[in-house]
Amino acid sequence: MLKYILNRLFHSVIVMFVISFIVFFIMFKAGDPVQLLLPPDATQQDVIEMRHALGIDQSFIKQYEAFLKNVAKGNLGNSFVYGQPALNVVFERLPATLELSVLAMIFSILFGIPLGIIASIKPKAWYSKVIMFLSLSGISVPIFWTGMILVLVFSVLLGWLPSSGRGEVYLFTSAFTWDGIKHLIMPVLTLSFFQLALILRLTRTGMMEVMMQDYIKLATAKGVPRRVVVYYHALKNSLIPLVTVIGIQFGQLVAFTIVTETIFAWPGTGKLIIDSIQNLDRPIVVAYLLIISFIFVAINFVVDVLYTFIDPRVRV
Amino acid sequence: MQFFKNELVVEFFEDKLAVGGLVIFIFLCVLALFPSLFSYQNPYDLTQLFLQNSFQPPNHTFWLGTDEQGRDIFSAMVYGLRISLYVGLASTILSVTIGYTLGLISGYYGGWVDTIIMRIADIQLSFPAILIALIIMALWGEGIGKVVIAITIVNWVYYARTARGVVLSEKEKDYAQSAKALGMSNFGIIFSEILPNTTAPIIVIATVRIANAIILEATLSFLGLGVPITEPSLGSLIANGYQVLFSGYWWDSVFPGVLLMVLVVSINLIGDRMRDIMNPRLKR
Numbered sequence: 001m002l003k004y005i006l007n008r009l010f011h012s013v014i015v016m017f018v019i020s021f022i023v024f025f026i027m028f029k030a031g032d033p034v035q036l037l038l039p040p041d042a043t044q045q046d047v048i049e050m051r052h053a054l055g056i057d058q059s060f061i062k063q064y065e066a067f068l069k070n071v072a073k074g075n076l077g078n079s080f081v082y083g084q085p086a087l088n089v090v091f092e093r094l095p096a097t098l099e100l101s102v103l104a105m106i107f108s109i110l111f112g113i114p115l116g117i118i119a120s121i122k123p124k125a126w127y128s129k130v131i132m133f134l135s136l137s138g139i140s141v142p143i144f145w146t147g148m149i150l151v152l153v154f155s156v157l158l159g160w161l162p163s164s165g166r167g168e169v170y171l172f173t174s175a176f177t178w179d180g181i182k183h184l185i186m187p188v189l190t191l192s193f194f195q196l197a198l199i200l201r202l203t204r205t206g207m208m209e210v211m212m213q214d215y216i217k218l219a220t221a222k223g224v225p226r227r228v229v230v231y232y233h234a235l236k237n238s239l240i241p242l243v244t245v246i247g248i249q250f251g252q253l254v255a256f257t258i259v260t261e262t263i264f265a266w267p268g269t270g271k272l273i274i275d276s277i278q279n280l281d282r283p284i285v286v287a288y289l290l291i292i293s294f295i296f297v298a299i300n301f302v303v304d305v306l307y308t309f310i311d312p313r314v315r316v
Numbered sequence: 317m318q319f320f321k322n323e324l325v326v327e328f329f330e331d332k333l334a335v336g337g338l339v340i341f342i343f344l345c346v347l348a349l350f351p352s353l354f355s356y357q358n359p360y361d362l363t364q365l366f367l368q369n370s371f372q373p374p375n376h377t378f379w380l381g382t383d384e385q386g387r388d389i390f391s392a393m394v395y396g397l398r399i400s401l402y403v404g405l406a407s408t409i410l411s412v413t414i415g416y417t418l419g420l421i422s423g424y425y426g427g428w429v430d431t432i433i434m435r436i437a438d439i440q441l442s443f444p445a446i447l448i449a450l451i452i453m454a455l456w457g458e459g460i461g462k463v464v465i466a467i468t469i470v471n472w473v474y475y476a477r478t479a480r481g482v483v484l485s486e487k488e489k490d491y492a493q494s495a496k497a498l499g500m501s502n503f504g505i506i507f508s509e510i511l512p513n514t515t516a517p518i519i520v521i522a523t524v525r526i527a528n529a530i531i532l533e534a535t536l537s538f539l540g541l542g543v544p545i546t547e548p549s550l551g552s553l554i555a556n557g558y559q560v561l562f563s564g565y566w567w568d569s570v571f572p573g574v575l576l577m578v579l580v581v582s583i584n585l586i587g588d589r590m591r592d593i594m595n596p597r598l599k600r
Contacts, residue, residue, distance in 0.1 A: 015439055023451075030455045133333075136588065140580035142531045142551070144538045145573040148558055152566055205595075255444030259535060274539065277454040289447070296442050 008304070012297040019293055023286050024067060028060050033080050033280035054080055067286075076290070077283035081276070086283035090269055090291055095172040097268035100260060101253040103175065103184065104192035109246065112196045113239075116203025121230060123208065131200070138197025143256055147190035147263040154186060161186055164265035187264045191256060195249055202245055206238030240310055247303035251296040327593050337585025344579055348398040355391030360546070371565050381567035384560065389567060392553055393575050399460065399549040400576065404530035407467035412522050415472035419479025420506050420514075424487055434480070437473045445470045449532060453541040463542050467529050478521055482514040520594050523587035527580045534576055550576040 034050050051057040055066060070077055076086045115135075119128040155163035167174050167183035174180025210216065211234055219229050261270035269288060276284040329335055347354055356377070357364040369386030380389040422433040440448065452466040486492060487510065495509045534551025536542035538558070543549045545556060550572045557569025 015442055018439055019442075026451065026455060136581060136584055137577065140527065140531075140584050141577050142534050142538070142573075142580075144535060145554060145576070148554070148561065148569060148573065152561060152570070156562060156564070156566075209595075252444050252446075255447050258446070258450065259539065262539060274450075277451065285451075289443075289451075292444070292447065293442050296444075300442075 005305075008301055012301070015297065016290060016293055020067075020071075020286060020290060021064070023289050024064055024282070025060070027280065027282040027285055028063065031280055032056070033282070036279055037080060076287040079276075079284050080281045081279050081284070082281075086287040089284060090272065090287045093267060093269045093272050094291070096166060096266060097254060097257045097261070097270060099173045099175065100184075100187055100191055100257050100266065100268065101250065103188045104195060104253055105246070105250055107188060108192045108195035108199050112199030113203050113242075116200040117207060117230070117235065119200070120204040120207035120211070123204075132204070135197040135200045138193050139201070141193065143190060143194055143259050144263060146193045147186070147260060150186045150190060151263065166267055183264075187260050187266055190263070191253060191260045194256075195253060198249065199242065199246070202242055203238065206241055207234055210234045210238045240307075243306055243310065244303055247299045250299055251292070254292060254295060324593055328589055331589050334585050334589030337582040337589075340578065340582040341586060344397060344582065345401065347394055348401045351391075351394045351398055355394045356388045357391050359387045359392040359395055371560075374567055380571045381565075383556065383565075383568050389553075389571055392548070393550065393572050396548050396550040396553045396572060397575060397579065399543060399547060400530050400533060400551065400579065403460065403463055403467070403533045403543070403549060404526045407464045407471065407529045407533075408522055408526045410464065410468040411471035411525075412475050412518065414468065415475030416479045416518060418472070419476035420483055420510065422476065423480035423483030424502065424506050424510070430480075433476065437476055440470075440473050446532065446535065449536060450539070450541060453536055458540075458542060458544040460543050460547060463533050463536060466536075467532055470532070471525060471529065474521065474525065475518060478517055479514065482517060483510055486510050486513055516594055520587065520590045523583065523590060527583040527587065530576070530580055530583075550579075 032051075033056070034047055034054070038046055038050060048057070055063065058066075067077060078084060079086045079089050082089050115131055119131040119135075122128055151163045154161040162183050163186070165183060167180040168177040169180060174184050207230075211230075216229060216234055219233050220226070224233070257266070257268055258270035258274060260266065261268050262274060265271070272284065273288045275281075276288070352358065359365075365386045367386050369382050370384050372382045372386075374381045380393070382388055383392070418433050422430045449466045449470050452469065453462065456462050456466070483506075487505075491513075492505055492509055495505050500509070533542055533549060534554065537549055537551030538555040540555065543552050545552050548556065553572040554569045554576070557565070557567075557572065561569055
């Protein structure tokens with residue numbers, strides 16, 4: 001087990017190293033941020049001084065070397081735009097993004113799994129068909145359109161919910177204040193719509209597959225009550241593949257906050273990355289991507305370890 | 317008429333929803349193939365646009381209203397549909413071809429070829445797809461061809477993985493082994509023996525991913541990083557309409573969104589049915 005963990009850890013470090021190199025190279029090739037940072041009437045002298053101050057007047061190899069030396073000290077460089085350490089800038093906005101993603105995930109699981117079970121027990125019933133059709137729309141609607149329609153209905157037409165911002169924040173989250181909750185409702189719904197539908201559909205397929213197994217037939221034949229068969233014997237086994245999906249999908253949720261945050265002007269990392277890409281703010285882009293891939297790698301790791309506990313067939 | 321007697325085809329037509337999806341999809345394809353037949357004006361011919369028509373709500377002449385330049389929204393949607401479909405199909409065909417070939421080779425030969433291809437896939441999969449596409453587009457600029465390539469770069473991995481998995485089990489089977497014993501070349505075995513036996517799962521995934529590609533393109537365009545507004549897809553039409561949504565001109569963004577949704581739902585209905593038919597674990 002320890003060997004496996006160390007191996008995985010080593011592999012992850014390599015992956016993140018490669019990612020940092022690729023992103024660094026792409027951003028190096030992308031262009032000169034100084035043109036965007038200085039006012040249009042800046043002199044040639046200003047440009048040269050600024051390029052020197054940012055350290056981007058050197059060759060690619062030199063710059064990457066400096067970057068690696070900084071990384072060894074736990075520093076990913078200063079943001080070109082904000083002038084602060086890039087990691088700080090990203091971490092400052094990370095709680096807002098994680099808040100959205102975590103709440104959206106909880107919401108999707110709370111509704112997706114029960115609805116999926118209901119739709120799987122009697123697949124031919126009318127309510128199952130309604131659930132399945134709704135879930136199909138759920139995976140077919142682009143996330144930005146859901147957000148747009150919510151804004152149109154609840155902000156423009158009804159005026160019930162605010163269409164932008166985070167509201168009052170208490171202890172890193174808006175979830176503890178009434179004003180904050182009002183701001184949270186639409187972004188969380190927007191973000192979870194697709195996820196909910198996906199989890200629902202996977203639960204249903206999983207349940208239907210498991211219900212056809214011999215051990216379920218045996219349990220039924222033995223006279224075990226239907227309820228126990230469904231909610232204990234079948235559910236337990238159909239949840240196993242869901243764990244992986246939920247793990248992977250959490251990463252997707254974090255990525256899709258880019259869209260949600262753009263629509264609702266949510267002050268998180270999603271808006272930051274869009275702005276930073278456009279401003280060619282390399283340190284921020286590199287820091288953001290490394291953090292995201294770290295979250296991804298960490299989740300995959302946790303999922304794999306969890307797997308060995310819940311599925312006895314997988315033993316490392 | 318052999319086609320309609322095929323067991324799988326018969327099974328497909330048993331599901332009314334899936335047939336409905338197929339009918340709608342074919343109808344939308346016809347619209348997209350001959351946009352000028354169905355639209356009131358060529359929305360990108362500036363001589364046909366009149367500013368006094370701007371921001372009209374839906375009425376007799378302009379069924380779905382007009383935008384700020386007096387462009388008929390319905391006509392713009394038909395042309396936008398064409399571009400959305402084109403991007404979805406082109407990027408899927410490209411990524412299937414590339415991903416499938418790499419997956420077959422990777423699975424069949426194993427060794428260092430396999431290691432390299434799958435390591436690249438691993439690195440790519442350690443990132444959400446939309447992020448990769450976003451970065452490519454942000455640095456590369458807008459453009460239809462660029463979006464197709466960006467989506468291809470994102471999507472080939474899924475086909476490569478599936479193809480590799482299938483090959484690993486197929487190459488041990490008797491028919492592949494006997495082809496080898498008969499002295500068939502490796503390429504011959506891969507492409508004329510194994511390939512025909514592995515197309516089913518790939519077709520199913522490809523169908524579902526066309527829908528995905530269309531949504532990805534729309535999302536990129538919505539963020540202003542996809543198809544340019546001079547040749548808009550449904551996504552860029554929505555993005556354009558979104559800017560005036562708060563002024564009350566809801567028809568500019570809502571109708572293109574509805575069409576996009578209908579398109580993706582129809583594809584997903586087809587894909588869903590195919591997946592159910594092909595899933596051996598749901599067979600009694």
